[in-house]
Amino acid sequence: QEVRNAIKAYEGFQQWQPGQEVDLLEAHQILMTGLIDEVGQYRHGGVGVMSGDRVVHMAPPANQINRLMADLLDWLNDSEIHPLIQSSVFYYEFEFIHPFSDGNGRMGRLWQTLILSRWNPIFVNIPVESLIYQNQKAYYEALQASTDRADSAPFIEFILQMILDAILSSNDTAQDSDHATAQADAEARLERSDQVERLISVMKQEDYTLTELMQLVGLTHRATFQKNYLNPAIEAGLVDRTIPDKPKSPKQRYRKIL
Template sequence: MKYQPPYTITSKIIHLIAQISENIGRLTVLEEIQESLKLRKANRIRTIQGSLAIEGNTLSTEQITAILNGKPVIAPPKEVQEVRNAIKAYETFQKWQPSQEFDLLQAHQILMTGLIDEVGQYRHGGVGVMSGDRVVHMAPPANQINRLMVDLLNWLNDSEEHPLIKSSVFHYEFEFIHPFADGNGRMGRLWQTLILSRWNPIFANIPVESLIYQNQKAYYEALQTSTDRANSAPFIEFILQMILDAILNSTENDQATAQASVQVTDQASVQVTDQVKSLISIMEAGEYTLAELMQLLGLSHRATFQQNYLNPAIEAGFIERTIPDKPKSPKQKYKLR
């Protein structure tokens, strides 16, 4: 018999799916407005920060942005390694197929390289989930993992459930099995994002993990309640609420950004050129010197950079000087408005 995870479809789950489906269309339109400016990377940084923070990583979004831009960061080496691994995983994950075990193991290898010995392979020993000094869940023994994961991945491949349900069930079942020696939480959240992005690519840019981090206690309570009931419905309800909240937050942020972009363009009456778009796309939160911006773009001629890239971006209102009253100050830097 084919494996069938235990869950029921509640009225709340149906209601949440309807709300998510309704709002995802609105967000897709707003994301298309912003596509030309490539402003989605900020959400990816929030996703990484949220997922790692759940596991105890203390780096801020500003520090993660610096690492992403290749800048040195003063922080515990382990936490820096976690961020580098996560950046690489989220840059790679669109190539993976959710139901392929090889891809799952490769993802774990990327996420956990330099952090544990058993990377890219299932655990060889027992493992329990702790809450303080109390074991709240003892995962299945190691000799059962291969069978359990094959069953789960086959179900994922064959199931005709709505992707929102399917991804949530997989997330819960994955955490119940706890197939790896470490990294199970971040892997489960990454894989749910991957499953959802196969349904709608926009999910690759919705920072659900940051909301899970803000509701971390409820996240673990939903996992535990589902285990106690032998039914993952409580976890499905929780995770769908997090997805809906993340979509609504992203919609509000995108509306504000879209309106600001339109207002700035109208005020400046400046066409957004490809050069301006490329400049904006390489800038994250933070401040840059003129030399740093030229280096990121691979440019060496200062006058050309200022004439074709920097000045039009400032005039259009996309970028601002940190010392606006002294444009030629040697300490001048630039940042996104």
């Protein structure tokens, strides 16, 4: 359900205006349908931002959300600063307010992508959202640092670094596609892929389901896991299917190759 919602949101998100509250609420409804009860509406209770079992930020009380979000959206509509900074500031303030009962991280990433794509359409296809998701520990550390210092700079610096890394990664992939064979691409990606090394390091000499492998590396997004972890490991000959002639078999398992 989470994946279906995300696909629907990203397929239609360019119809939304970043500074319109009605569009923000509609996006949350699409993104969180079937996952929580309070979809498309601001939260009615208190929430905190958690990293594991640790609270890294306590959000403002629910009775302040309407005012805070109105101020933030007004600022977004009136701001004339560079979109890279503007989108990062919005992202931080949005996460600080934490206006929804759940889905705030996903909404913040979606809305930054929307703001950036209004500046340059190339950001529709640059995986900033995925890279932030893959670096959640550093994300939480930056959020806490900004909260502790009452200064958004650490969080903004982190987000800008993620944007730069995503652009460079996309550029590297494009160059590889132009100048190397498919096998060479797989080897090059493997050399750069901390994700593959992470997957191999946690696998023991036993058979795993796809869900079990995702749990090992702490991911819930199936498509991201297959693209960045599992498929590159299989292509590189580091992981094998137990039923190689039926890749989509419900009985499929995966094992590390000695």
